[in-house]
């Protein structure tokens with residue numbers, strides 16, 4: 559019996575009933591340990607002097623050791639970053655059941671640290687649970703973005719429809735006046751009005767497209783063939799600016815159920831953004847378009863990379879926001895990427911960007927087969 563629980567100060571077990579009881583206690587203790595070890599969050603217990611009394615496997619694994627090797631170590635020295643200290647809880651510990659919960663950032667990762675007071679016999683101890691919430695925050699950001707797009711879409715849709723009717727009038731009457739007027743100077747002025755109104759029409763069309771509520775009209779289509787057609791549309795422009803477009807398509811890319819026009823619009827916008835970025839930089843332009851099929855996830859993966867000026871780190875969280883543009887007033891509306899984001903999302907896919915210092919800017923589109 560001594561051997562079994564290793565505690566020689568305990569009274570000797572007398573009979574089978576005691577043996578069974580001790581076995582039960584040992585097993586129950588092992589179950590609790592297994593429970594705590596199954597949790598991926600970091601769990602550890604410290605005393606008032608910040609010495610570790612216990613830890614789970616996940617926390618010990620961070621230091622490449624067994625939990626037992628951490629016992630007695632100073633938690634603050636070990637962690638190397640700040641956490642709420644036991645004395646912050648000590649005043650209330652055990653009486654009011656007060657707990658501390660704090661969010662902290664460590665090397666661009668976010669954690670929630672919770673501290674709970676507990677008792678080991680007569681001694682006060684503190685149970686820490688540290689949870690990595692980096693992915694959760696990321697997801698929250700994405701959901702917020704989607705929600706923001708949806709509510710903005712409703713607002714924009716109302717305004718754009720209201721503007722559309724008077725604009726049709728402006729365009730129509732300017733054209734009629736142009737036919738009636740003989741004076742060249744007046745005709746030139748009318749032409750300016752017409753061109754400005756046309757620009758408004760383009761913007762309104764983009765707004766309506768951005769706020770589009772109708773579901774995609776899907777057909778079976780080869781995405782790489784659609785990309786070929788889209789690149790063809792820009793071929794003259796690419797030749798003129800000496801931009802090389804390289805296409806690398808994987809084998810056996812299956813047909814996908816997509817709205818041809820909408821996906822073409824996504825590709826065209828990313829392509830034109832790439833062209834603009836190349837024109838802004840003094841590099842010899844290169845755009846690399848890759849398409850492959852991820853069989854396991856049944857998704858078509860498209861990446862469009864350019865060696866243009868890149869996106870400053872501080873702008874990356876904003877580029878999918880409607881009306882965010884770094885282009886001149888008459889050049890960009892800042893709607894291209896937010897429209898694209900909405901379209902890809904409606905297709906059940908995802909769109910994101912990778913951009914590092916000195917590296918290519920890569921837009922990744924993932925689309926399901928249907």
Ligand SMILES: Nc1ncnc2c1ncn2[C@@H]1O[C@H](COP(=O)(O)OP(=O)(O)OP(=O)(O)O)[C@@H](O)[C@H]1O
Nearest residue numbers: 831832835868877883884885890891892893894895
């Ligand atoms: N490949 C790229 N390289 C560098 N910056 C980019 C790239 N793609 C997008 N951006 C940045 O993201 C911003 C938003 O792009 P988005 O396509 O939404 O709008 P836009 O191109 O400015 O206007 P438009 O409505 O005409 O498309 C751009 O103004 C630019 O700053």
Ligand SMILES: [Mg+2]
Nearest residue numbers: 827831894895
């Ligand atoms: Mg654009």
